[in-house]
Amino acid sequence: MADAEARHLDRWFGLLDASEQGRAMRFRNRADRAAYVAAHALLRHMLSKALGGDPKAWAFEAGPLGKPALAAVHLRPWLHFNISHARGLVACVIAGVPVGVDVEASDGNVPSAVAERFAPGERAMLAKAAGAEYRSIFFRLWTLKEAYLKATGEGLSGRLDSPAFQLDPLRVTLWPSENGPAEPNNPDAWRFFECLPCDGYRLALAARRPNRTPLDLVAGVIDPADLG
Numbered sequence: 504m505a506d507a508e509a510r511h512l513d514r515w516f517g518l519l520d521a522s523e524q525g526r527a528m529r530f531r532n533r534a535d536r537a538a539y540v541a542a543h544a545l546l547r548h549m550l551s552k553a554l555g556g557d558p559k560a561w562a563f564e565a566g567p568l569g570k571p572a573l574a575a576v577h578l579r580p581w582l583h584f585n586i587s588h589a590r591g592l593v594a595c596v597i598a599g600v601p602v603g604v605d606v607e608a609s610d611g612n613v614p615s616a617v618a619e620r621f622a623p624g625e626r627a628m629l630a631k632a633a634g635a636e637y638r639s640i641f642f643r644l645w646t647l648k649e650a651y652l653k654a655t656g657e658g659l660s661g662r663l664d665s666p667a668f669q670l671d672p673l674r675v676t677l678w679p680s681e682n683g684p685a686e687p688n689n690p691d692a693w694r695f696f697e698c699l700p701c702d703g704y705r706l707a708l709a710a711r712r713p714n715r716t717p718l719d720l721v722a723g724v725i726d727p728a729d730l731g
């Protein structure tokens with residue numbers, strides 16, 4: 504490991520609380536551990552930049568399906584955030600509305616068992632594509648779905664055929680789901696963003712925007728492989 508990278512990781516590791524440090528140490532793969540440490544340090548930095556205070560001081564608690572939120576002691580129930588870490592790239596978003604973010608390495612193999620659980624229209628789109636185009640469509644759909652399911656807090660606990668996306672132009676259809684929000688059928692309440700933050704990665708972000716209110720969010724992406 505390069506000296507600069509090791510120094511950054513040590514410093515970032517020092518920002519984490521005991522439970523985060525314990526989880527970090529349980530990663531066997533160095534790149535997974537680096538991504539975990541970078542994501543949690545980035546979140547702490549972004550929270551302190553937005554709200555003030557020491558990055559080390561933030562405490563978190565998990566919602567019913569595991570979505571982390573700021574601990575009640577911070578008295579900011581309106582603050583939402585989400586992080587995502589892939590080998591080589593991490594992302595974090597904070598906002599005043601529910602948000603979810605997902606980053607994926609988009610040059611890997613497509614897990615066909617996952618694609619089979621997509622909505623019929625999505626499967627039809629994939630069936631017409633091959634090779635690089637197939638991978639590109641799959642990872643667009645997958646990151647968009649994950650971003651939404653992370654914004655609602657459902658995670659991957661439920662169905663993968665909702666949200667269902669059409670691409671170019673991007674349109675979403677939402678179906679009720681067991682762990683989803685009480686009023687899930689209004690696609691107009693959601694905004695989606697997509698980008699290619701760097702070669703080989705795809706990022707999607709979902710934010711709940713009731714009443715078409717303007718969005719005020721802060722997003723950050725760090726490539727832990729480029730810490731120098």
Ligand SMILES: CC(C)(COP(=O)(O)OP(=O)(O)OC[C@H]1O[C@@H](n2cnc3c(N)ncnc32)[C@H](O)[C@@H]1OP(=O)(O)O)[C@@H](O)C(=O)NCCC(=O)NCCS
Binds near residue numbers: 588
């Ligand atoms: C949350 C989940 C969507 C993460 O997907 P992923 O692509 O592996 O990971 P990402 O890097 O994009 O996101 C991980 C981060 O999302 C956040 N997260 C965890 N649960 C979440 C939830 N229910 N909703 C939104 N965000 C969640 C955490 O901050 C997590 O980071 P951490 O593990 O370092 O604390 C997925 O693991 C999941 O659905 N878990 C809950 C259901 C579950 O565990 N089922 C068991 C197997 S079916």
